[in-house]
Structure formats: structure tokens, C-alpha cells
Amino acid sequence: MRLLIVGSLGGQLTAATRIAMDKGASVVHADTLETALRTLRAGRGADLVMADVAIPIAALIAALEAERIHVPVVACGTSTDARAAVGAIRAGAKEYIPLPPDAELIAAVLAAVSADNRDLVVRDEAMLAVVRLADQVAASEASILITGESGTGKEVLARHVHRRSNRADRPFVSVNCAAIPENLLESELFGHEKGAFTGAVARRVGKFEEASGGTLLLDEISEMDVRLQAKLLRAIQERVIDRVGGAKPVPVDIRILATSNRNLADAVREGSFREDLLYRLNVVNLKIPPLRDRPADVIALAEHFGRKYAEVNGVPHRPLSSDAKRELIAARWPGNVRELENTMHRAILLSSGAEIGVEAIRSPDGARFEARVESRPADAAARAAQTAEAVTRALVGRTVADVERDLILDTLDHCLGNRTHAAKILGISIRTLRNKLNEYSADGVEVPEPGTARIAMA
Known part of the structure; x- marks a missing residue:
């Protein structure tokens, strides 16, 4: 995890830095707000900014938003400075850490914001086959396309590939191509020079340069405009990029991973995705099966989320009852792992007995969960048996x-x-x-x- 600490490194902040490094964080220090912005613009990215409340937190967050630098901010200060703590939270800080630092609190904050704490929980053979292939190709430099329905865990698998690669000690940078407006995505990927467009107040390094030496994940790449795809293709082929408004190409050393919840072959036929780019990205395809086809994973993930949210909410851990397990396996899970995680979070809060019973497995509106089950495998098998019986009777x-x-x-x-x-x-x-x-x-x-x-x- 990359941590940027902003503020004067007095004794207490120095202790917080040492604790973060002991927890495995890579720490960079900036003594002023402007130094912090220069650090982030220069491509020395961060997964978390920890800022002393002596720094104007509101100004820091406003500057990050103005330059579209997406990174969570936590504030820290002396435990007696209650007014500064409230002001920092109101300004947009995600958390406040009192000083002198508590090792367990800092570890908890780092874990909460670190994307690398998303565990890859696999028990089903269908998913184990995908993970084995991922492990086999992780050490290569090949581009990998990870496909599957929304919520199946494509980014989690991408991070797993990075951790198993030869670039594991280098940055992992993710860009959600669907979440960034089309007119801003080019700058986000390739960076820009000062004055390249309105609002470009300084040179900004893009995600390609930020990820140099490591791995760049292009999340939901199917949503990228076809005109920008041509520039992306050149960057992948030539390993050089052009900043917006730049005068010369910039070399980069990255490994590309991409995800899509759409069939890109269909997108090629529709003309919304370049065929040559698909070939460049799809050297290896890791296709994640939907959760409804991974019954062993349903229970393993449910138990994992049960433990996680029991701890988060400070309630006793309760095992799943047999009826609850059957209910979870029978569901279709159109939202896949993401939907299952939310369902288990609710179940933890609604449970009161020794086990998580079927009555706690509910939809977001509070309805009983079984009412939402659309089509169970057992129903499909029954229909197939009825069809076969009808055919047989017709031959009699x-x-x-x-x-x-x-x-x-x-x-x-x-x-x-x-x-x-x-x-x-x-x-x-x-x-x-x-x-x-x-x-x-x-x-x-x-x-x-x-x-x-x-x-x-x-």
C-alpha cells in the first residue's frame, strides 16, 4: 500500500509513519499541501493520504477534486483537538486518527482503505480452474482480459495476478473506464501538460506513467470511446504515450490487465470496439463463471463475509443454519459476489439467535429472500425431465x-x-x-x- 503523509514530521507523526511502515505501507512524506499536490501530479501515486490537521484539510480535498486526483484522505492530530477533528470530517476526510498514534487503529485504517485486503475466496472447482490458469500466466508479461458478469470479482482476480507476477513489488494502478467522463479519460490515462485545456493548472502524470514498472488495470474497458481506443492501442504496442498537450512521447514500462462484463467479440461486430485492440488485450482470457454456477463458492464466501461483518459491527459470529445455506445456494445471484456480500451484511445485522437462520436472508427492501429466487437449478432439471417424459410418451x-x-x-x-x-x-x-x-x-x-x-x- 502507498501512503502519503502530509505535514511536519514532529515526534508523534513520525511515530505514525513508523507504525505504517511496520504494517507494510510504502510511505512518502510531503511537508506542505503544495508539495503533496506536486508529488501526486508527478505520478508518485498514493492509495491513502494521511494529513495533519495543521494542514488546511478542506483546501487539500478541494484541490484533489479540482484536479480529479481520486485518493481517500484521513486526518490526524492531537486527541484533545476535538474542533479540528470535527472540521476535518466535515471537510471530507474519511477518518480521524488521534495522536499519539495507536498501532491497532492505524492498522485498521490502512486495512479499511487498502484495496489489497480483498481476499480471493475460492472453493468451487469451476473457479479453481480459472485461478490455476491465472497463476500459470501471472509471471508472464502477457496482457490478460478478465471477463465475467458484473460483481463476479474481476478486479479481485486482477490484483491476485499482480501479486503473483514479477511486478508484485511495483504499483498496481486501476482505472475505471466507465466511471470517468469520455472527455477526461484521455487525460486520466496519459496525463497532460500545463495549459493543455481549461483547468490544467500544472503538468499531471497519467495512470500509464504512475503504473510504470508495475501493472495497469483498465476496468470495464468496453465502455471506452472507440476514438480513444486507437491511442490506447498505440500505447500498448509501442510502450510510449503522449500527454495531452505534450510535444514528445513518453516511454512506459507496464503490464496491461483489462476487464469487461460485455462480450467484446459482439462489441467488435457492432463497431463499438476495435478488433486489433481486442487481439492485443486478449492474449490470455480469464473467464469468471457467475456465482450461480459456483455453489461451493457461495457458502465459502457467505461464511467469509459473515466473519468479516460480525467483526466490523462488533457482534458475535454466528454460523449459517442448514436452511440458510440451502436458500443461498438456490438463489440466482444476478449481482453475483457483490450481491452476496450485501446480503450477508444484512443477515449479520438481522440475526439474533445462535445461527443465521433463513429468516435473516432478506432482500434490501426487507422481503423474504426466497420470494426473489427467479429460477432454481432444481426447477430447470424438473422441466427437462418433464420434456423428456413428454417425448417418450409421444413414441408410445x-x-x-x-x-x-x-x-x-x-x-x-x-x-x-x-x-x-x-x-x-x-x-x-x-x-x-x-x-x-x-x-x-x-x-x-x-x-x-x-x-x-x-x-x-x-
Whole structure:
């Protein structure tokens, strides 16, 4: 985790820095607000800014918003300075840490804002196969496209790949292409020079340069405008970028990961995504199956979130009851892991007994959860069994010869009269097929000629 500490490094703030470093954070110091902004503009990115309340917190947060630098801010100050603490929170600080520093509190804050604390919980064989492939290719320099429905954990898997790569000790930088307006995304990716456009008050290094030496995740890349895709393609191919308003190319050394919840092959056919860019990104495809196809993961994740939110909310950890487990497995989970996490958070708050019962598994509006189950696997199996039974009943009363004749002629019709193809599908020799067809012709039955199909008779 990258931590930027802003303020004069007096004794207490120095102690907070030492605690953060002991917890594994990479720490950079800036003594003034302007120095902090220069540090962030220069591409020495941060996952968290810890600022002394002696620094004007409101001005810091306003400056970050004005320059579209997205990083959470926590304030710190002496425990007796209650007015400064309230002012910092009102200004937009995410948390206030009293000084002298408490090691456990700093560790908790770092864990809360660090993206790397998202655990990859896998038990189902369908997902284990994806993780094994991810581990196999992680050490390479190949671009990887991670696909799957929204909420399946694409960014979590991307971070797992980074941690297993040769770049693990270098930055991991993520850009949500769907969350940034089209006219600002180019600057966010490639940076800009001072005066390149209105509001460009200073040179700003983009995410490509910030991630140099490490990994850049292009999240939901399918939402990127097709015109910007051409510039992205050049950056990936040539490993150079052009800042907006810049006069010369800037070399970068990055590994590209991308995610999409859409079928990019369909987007290529629609003209909204470049085919050559897809080939560059999709050297390896990690396709995450939806949660409804990973029943073992449903329970493992539910138990993981149960422990997590019991601790967060300061309530006893309760195991899932058997009925609750069946309810969770039967659900379709259109929101996938993200929906399951929210469901378990609610269940922790609603539970009161020794176990989390089915009555605590509720939708956001408070309705019983089973009322939301759209289509269970058991229902699909029952429908398939009913269909098979109906087909079988339709054959009752007919001779084997009649059924065989219809099967052969329907298969031949499907193959547009191609005898060789039909024989392969039926699993018989071409000679046997020809003999059967000669028998049918002799009985006055229409047999399709090669290249034709039977005419259906009313």
C-alpha cells in the first residue's frame, strides 16, 4: 500500500509513519499541501493520504477534486483537538486518527482503505480452474482480459495476478473506464501538460506513467470511446504515450490487465470496439463463471463475509443454519459476489439467535429472500425431465421401424440430403443408410436428394 503523509514530521507523526511502515505501507512524506499536490501530479501515486490537521484539510480535498486526483484522505492530530477533528470530517476526510498514534487503529485504517485486503475466496472447482490458469500466466508479461458478469470479482482476480507476477513489488494502478467522463479519460490515462485545456493548472502524470514498472488495470474497458481506443492501442504496442498537450512521447514500462462484463467479440461486430485492440488485450482470457454456477463458492464466501461483518459491527459470529445455506445456494445471484456480500451484511445485522437462520436472508427492501429466487437449478432439471417424459410418451404405440425411419429422414433433412454427413450423425455406415433409403423409396416415402430438404406435408 502507498501512503502519503502530509505535514511536519514532529515526534508523534513520525511515530505514525513508523507504525505504517511496520504494517507494510510504502510511505512518502510531503511537508506542505503544495508539495503533496506536486508529488501526486508527478505520478508518485498514493492509495491513502494521511494529513495533519495543521494542514488546511478542506483546501487539500478541494484541490484533489479540482484536479480529479481520486485518493481517500484521513486526518490526524492531537486527541484533545476535538474542533479540528470535527472540521476535518466535515471537510471530507474519511477518518480521524488521534495522536499519539495507536498501532491497532492505524492498522485498521490502512486495512479499511487498502484495496489489497480483498481476499480471493475460492472453493468451487469451476473457479479453481480459472485461478490455476491465472497463476500459470501471472509471471508472464502477457496482457490478460478478465471477463465475467458484473460483481463476479474481476478486479479481485486482477490484483491476485499482480501479486503473483514479477511486478508484485511495483504499483498496481486501476482505472475505471466507465466511471470517468469520455472527455477526461484521455487525460486520466496519459496525463497532460500545463495549459493543455481549461483547468490544467500544472503538468499531471497519467495512470500509464504512475503504473510504470508495475501493472495497469483498465476496468470495464468496453465502455471506452472507440476514438480513444486507437491511442490506447498505440500505447500498448509501442510502450510510449503522449500527454495531452505534450510535444514528445513518453516511454512506459507496464503490464496491461483489462476487464469487461460485455462480450467484446459482439462489441467488435457492432463497431463499438476495435478488433486489433481486442487481439492485443486478449492474449490470455480469464473467464469468471457467475456465482450461480459456483455453489461451493457461495457458502465459502457467505461464511467469509459473515466473519468479516460480525467483526466490523462488533457482534458475535454466528454460523449459517442448514436452511440458510440451502436458500443461498438456490438463489440466482444476478449481482453475483457483490450481491452476496450485501446480503450477508444484512443477515449479520438481522440475526439474533445462535445461527443465521433463513429468516435473516432478506432482500434490501426487507422481503423474504426466497420470494426473489427467479429460477432454481432444481426447477430447470424438473422441466427437462418433464420434456423428456413428454417425448417418450409421444413414441408410445409406434413401431421401432416407424421411429427409426422418422429419425433417419429427419437427420437427412437436417443435413440437406448429404448422405455421408447424416450417416456420421446417426452412427451407421453409408451402405446401411443407402439400403434404408432404398427401402423407404420402394415404399413410396419421399427421400430428399443431396442439396435439398423434404417438403413438409400438411
